[in-house]
Amino acid sequence: MTYCVAVRVADGLVLLSDTRTNAGVDNVSRYSKMFTWEAADERAIGMMCSGNLSITQGVMTRLNKAIRMSAEDPGIETILNAESMYRVAELVGLAMQGLQDRYRQSIQAEGSGADATILVAGQRKGGQHRLFMIYSAGNFIEATEDTPYFQIGEIKYGKPILDRVLTIESPLPEVVKAVCVSMDSTLRSNLSVGMPLDLAVIRRERFRFDVRERIEADDPRFLAISERWGEALRDAFSTLPAILPA
Amino acid sequence: MTYCVAVRVADGLVLLSDTRTNAGVDNVSRYSKMFTWEAADERAIGMMCSGNLSITQGVMTRLNKAIRMSAEDPGIETILNAESMYRVAELVGLAMQGLQDRYRQSIQAEGSGADATILVAGQRKGGQHRLFMIYSAGNFIEATEDTPYFQIGEIKYGKPILDRVLTIESPLPEVVKAVCVSMDSTLRSNLSVGMPLDLAVIRRERFRFDVRERIEADDPRFLAISERWGEALRDAFSTLPAILPA
Numbered sequence: 001m002t003y004c005v006a007v008r009v010a011d012g013l014v015l016l017s018d019t020r021t022n023a024g025v026d027n028v029s030r031y032s033k034m035f036t037w038e039a040a041d042e043r044a045i046g047m048m049c050s051g052n053l054s055i056t057q058g059v060m061t062r063l064n065k066a067i068r069m070s071a072e073d074p075g076i077e078t079i080l081n082a083e084s085m086y087r088v089a090e091l092v093g094l095a096m097q098g099l100q101d102r103y104r105q106s107i108q109a110e111g112s113g114a115d116a117t118i119l120v121a122g123q124r125k126g127g128q129h130r131l132f133m134i135y136s137a138g139n140f141i142e143a144t145e146d147t148p149y150f151q152i153g154e155i156k157y158g159k160p161i162l163d164r165v166l167t168i169e170s171p172l173p174e175v176v177k178a179v180c181v182s183m184d185s186t187l188r189s190n191l192s193v194g195m196p197l198d199l200a201v202i203r204r205e206r207f208r209f210d211v212r213e214r215i216e217a218d219d220p221r222f223l224a225i226s227e228r229w230g231e232a233l234r235d236a237f238s239t240l241p242a243i244l245p246a
Numbered sequence: 247m248t249y250c251v252a253v254r255v256a257d258g259l260v261l262l263s264d265t266r267t268n269a270g271v272d273n274v275s276r277y278s279k280m281f282t283w284e285a286a287d288e289r290a291i292g293m294m295c296s297g298n299l300s301i302t303q304g305v306m307t308r309l310n311k312a313i314r315m316s317a318e319d320p321g322i323e324t325i326l327n328a329e330s331m332y333r334v335a336e337l338v339g340l341a342m343q344g345l346q347d348r349y350r351q352s353i354q355a356e357g358s359g360a361d362a363t364i365l366v367a368g369q370r371k372g373g374q375h376r377l378f379m380i381y382s383a384g385n386f387i388e389a390t391e392d393t394p395y396f397q398i399g400e401i402k403y404g405k406p407i408l409d410r411v412l413t414i415e416s417p418l419p420e421v422v423k424a425v426c427v428s429m430d431s432t433l434r435s436n437l438s439v440g441m442p443l444d445l446a447v448i449r450r451e452r453f454r455f456d457v458r459e460r461i462e463a464d465d466p467r468f469l470a471i472s473e474r475w476g477e478a479l480r481d482a483f484s485t486l487p488a489i490l491p492a
Contacts, residue, residue, distance in 0.1 A: 156402030160431040164476060165483050176490040177483065185406040201490060211490060224487045230410060232485055236478030237411050237423065241470045244422040244447060244457060 001192035002033055002153030004048035005182055006119045007175045008131035008143045009168055012203040012210075013121040016179040017048045018153075018187070020194035034198040035060055037067075039080045041207050043124035045088060046200045050152040051116030051136070052107065055099045059118065062095040085130040089120050093138035100136060117152045122202065129204050157189040158182030172201060176211075177225065184226045197222070247438035248279055248399030250294035251408070251425050252365045254377035254389045257418045258449040258456075259367040262425040263294045264399075264433070266440035280444040281306055283313075285326045287453050289370035291334060292446045296398040297362030297382070298353065301345045305364065308341040331376040335366050339384035346382055363398045368448065375450050403435040404428030418447060422457075423471065430472045443468070 004017040017033040037045045049056035070076040107114040115136045123129035131143040145168045201211035250263040263279040283291045295302035316322040353360040361382045369375035377389040391414045447457035
C-alpha cells in the first residue's frame with residue numbers, strides 16, 4: 001500500500017508520501033511515490049501516486065518524455081509549458097487515460113487491479129497555487145477551502161487528526177507537523193506503509209520548492225514528533241472526564 | 247456500516263457499538279448491534295454484530311430460540327448452559343454456518359454480500375473472561391494479552407488511539423474512555439457510523455453486567471469526552487516540535 005497526503009492552505013502546498021510498495025507481504029520494495037519539477041522560477045509542480053505501479057510509472061514516463069521532446073520542438077505541450085495548473089492536471093489525466101486504454105483490460109484479465117490515483121500540486125507565475133486529484137479515468141477534482149487536503153492510499157488511520165487541526169488558514173509549519181502526525185498514525189497501524197518519507201513544500205508565490213527532502217527512519221525531527229505525539233496523546237487521554245466511576 | 251469495539255483486560259470486558267445500519271445513503275435505520283444475556287449470577291455474555299443484517303439477526307434468533315426451547319427440554323445446549331465460553335463461541339459459529347449454508351448463495355446471486363462478523367465476550371463461573379471474534383465461515387479467534395481488543399466494521403479511524411493507550415493492565419474506566427474516544431474519531435470521519443451508542447461492561451468474576459446502557463447523542467458525559475478530546479488533541483499538537491522553521 002501507500003499513504004500520500006497533500007494539503008493546500010492559503011500560504012502554499014505541502015506534500016508527504018511514504019515509499020513502500022508491495023505486491024504481497026513477501027514482495028516489498030521501496031519506490032519514490034513523489035515526483036517534482038521546477039522551471040526557471042516560473043513554476044513548481046509536485047505529484048504523488050498510488051495504485052498500480054506500472055500505470056503510474058507509465059504516466060510519469062510520458063510526462064517526462066514530452067518535456068525532453070519539447071527541448072527539440074517547443075510546440076509540444078508539457079506540464080512545464082502548459083498555460084495553467086488546470087491544464088497540467090488535464091495533461092496528467094490524458095496520460096492516465098492513455099495508459100489505462102492500453103493496459104487496463106490485460107491487467108484485469110490476469111486478476112490484478114489497474115486503478116491508480118495521482119495528486120498534482122503546484123503553482124505557475126500568474127496563477128493560483130492549486131491541488132488536484134486525478135482518477136483512473138483521467139477525470140479529476142480540485143481541493144477547495146472546505147476540503148484543504150487530499151489523501152490517497154491507506155487514508156483512514158491518518159484522517160482524524162487532519163480533520164481536527166487543518167484549516168485553510170493553517171501556517172505551513174503547522175501543516176508539516178499535521179501531515180507528519182497523520183503519517184505517524186498510519187505507519188503505526190499499517191505495516192504496508194513504511195519509512196522513509198518524501199516531504200515537499202511549495203510556498204505561495206515562490207515558484208520553487210522551499211523543501212524537497214527525504215526523511216529517513218532515524219530522522220531526529222520525525223522521531224521527536226512521533227515520540228512527543230505519543231506522550232501528548234497519553235497525557236491528553238489522562239485528562240478526559242470518566243464515564244465509568246473509577 | 248458499523249463500528250463495534252470489544253476490549254478484554256485483566257479486570258474485565260468492555261463493549262461499545264454504534265446503532266446505524268444502512269443500505270445506501272438513502273436507506274438508513276437504527277438497529278441495536280449489541281445483544282446481552284445474564285444467567286443467575288453464573289454467567290454474563292455480550293455479543294456485537296457487523297455485516298449482513300439478515301444473517302446476524304438470524305444467528306441471534308437461533309441462539310434465543312434454543313434458550314426458549316431449553317426451558318421445556320433442559321437437554322438442549324444453549325449459550326446459557328454451555329460448559330465454557332469456548333463452547334459458546336462454537337455455538338455462535340455453528341449458528342453462523344447454518345445461516346450461511348442456507349442463504350449465502352442466494353444473497354450473492356442477487357449481488358449483495360453475505361459476510362458477517364460477531365464479537366462474543368463473557369465469563370461463566372469457573373472460567374476466565376474471554377473475547378472471541380467469529381467469522382462468516384463459523385471459525386473464530388480469541389483476544390490474547392498481546393492483542394487486548396477486537397474491532398469490527400469501520401475499524402481504521404478508531405484504531406490508532408487504541409494502539410496507543412490500551413494494555414492488558416488498563417483499568418476498566420480507562421478502557422471505557424479509550425473506546426469512547428475511538429468511537430468519537432470514527433463518528434467524526436465516517437457518516438455511516440452514528441449515535442446513539444450501546445455500552446456494556448462485565449467486571450471480572452461478577453457474572454453480570456456492571457454497565458449496560460444506551461448513550462444518546464446528547465449524553466453530557468460523551469459530549470464532554472468528545473469536546474475535551476478535541477481540545478486536548480489541539481493542545482497536544484501545538485506542543486509538537488517543528489520540522490519546518492516558522
